[in-house]
Amino acid sequence: MLTGNVPPNGGARHNGRVQHTYLFEPAVWNVAGTFWRADGEALEAVGRTEIAHRPECWLLSGKLKVLSAPPVEFVHAGSAWWQRALDVRERDVR
Numbered sequence: 001m002l003t004g005n006v007p008p009n010g011g012a013r014h015n016g017r018v019q020h021t022y023l024f025e026p027a028v029w030n031v032a033g034t035f036w037r038a039d040g041e042a043l044e045a046v047g048r049t050e051i052a053h054r055p056e057c058w059l060l061s062g063k064l065k066v067l068s069a070p071p072v073e074f075v076h077a078g079s080a081w082w083q084r085a086l087d088v089r090e091r092d093v094r
Contacts, residue, residue, distance in 0.1 A: 023051055023058065023060075023080065025051070026051050026052050026053045027050075027051055028048060028049070028050045028051075029048065029049045029050075029051070029062075030046075030047070030048050031045075031046065031047045031048070031049075031064075032044075032045070032046045032047075033045055035064075035066045043066050043067060043068050044066075044067040045064060045065065045066045045067060046064075046065050046067070047062060047063055047064035047065060048062050048063060049061070049062030049076075050062055057079040057080060058079065058080035059077075059078075059079050059080075060076070060077070060078050060079070060080060061076065061077040061078075062075075062076055062077075063075045063076070
């Protein structure tokens with residue numbers, strides 16, 4: 001458990017409920033915020049993730065860039081094989 005190196009959680013940063021469709025709807029998600037190092041230093045960060053649905057699987061790809069000196073970029077790419085399981089579950093719920 002981390003202690004002392006991150007700011008206290010001030011609660012939600014918005015006033016209303018958010019319709020959260022991450023993964024379930026093809027989309028591009030952009031992000032800008034703070035990346036907290038283990039030593040407590042705050043660094044600006046920006047990123048993007050793209051969700052694409054294909055007949056055989058769902059694809060996820062994107063990157064997170066920490067604007068440090070020098071900048072650091074985390075890249076991710078993968079597929080969600082469990083998409084078919086969700087389709088079956090959704091069908092059975094109806």
